Amino acid sequence: MIDELGLAHARSRIDLAVFNGHLHGYEIKSAADTLGRLPRQLATYMGALQKLTLVVATRHLEAAAAIAPEWCGMTEIVEGPRGGITFTSHRRARVNPGLDPFMLAHLLWHPEAQNLLRARGASNADVNAPRVRLYRVLADEVPVRELAPAIKAAMASRTRWRDHPQPL
Known part of the structure; x- marks a missing residue:
């Protein structure tokens, strides 16, 4: 696992990269984040990663799902009433068909x-x-x-x- 892995010579950084069966990146967007950079980040991620999962706060789920490719996994960060969080998987990541x-x-x-x-x-x-x-x-x-x-x-x-x- 590598945090903040630079892709395309640091043009973008993926929050977490896991190297097991595939090169799988996880991009995290908390409720405090915006999605302004996500389209540019996705363009890099789609070229460089075999799998990708977006891990997003509830407020970003719909918008992130609308711009992410179909093969991209979607996991929702759900905040509980006492401040704890859980993760709800909405779509499992599949192999990127457009890897460059x-x-x-x-x-x-x-x-x-x-x-x-x-x-x-x-x-x-x-x-x-x-x-x-x-x-x-x-x-x-x-x-x-x-x-x-x-x-x-x-x-x-x-x-x-x-x-x-x-x-x-």
């Missing part, structure tokens, strides 16, 4: 992208290319069914994350 391998590849750090290309026998020109070119080559040459597990493995092997020890 180029955006997905952006989750790799430059040396990780180089190592993956090197392991696949890429040319020195491709391996030593600038970061954006590395991501393009990965997106064009590596099927998502291989790229996603490689990204999860790379993230799991990181010993430092934002100058902090690796998250859970």
Whole structure:
């Protein structure tokens, strides 16, 4: 689990990312939040995440559901009379049919992208290319069914994350 994971080189951050069977992001919108940034965030999330769940306060449920794609999970944050909260699932997340391998590849750090290309026998020109070119080559040459597990493995092997020890 990683909190505040930057996507598309920090163009957007997902509140919580879980890397188990899929790269699954959770975006949380409390009652104090607005949905003003959500359309822009969704555009990034739809390219970079295999699954997505919006976790929203009751006041945002209808509006968030109206703009979220059908494959996006919807969970409502319900506040109880004594201040406690419960979570009510309205729609389970499904696999994102529009995943963009180029955006997905952006989750790799430059040396990780180089190592993956090197392991696949890429040319020195491709391996030593600038970061954006590395991501393009990965997106064009590596099927998502291989790229996603490689990204999860790379993230799991990181010993430092934002100058902090690796998250859970």
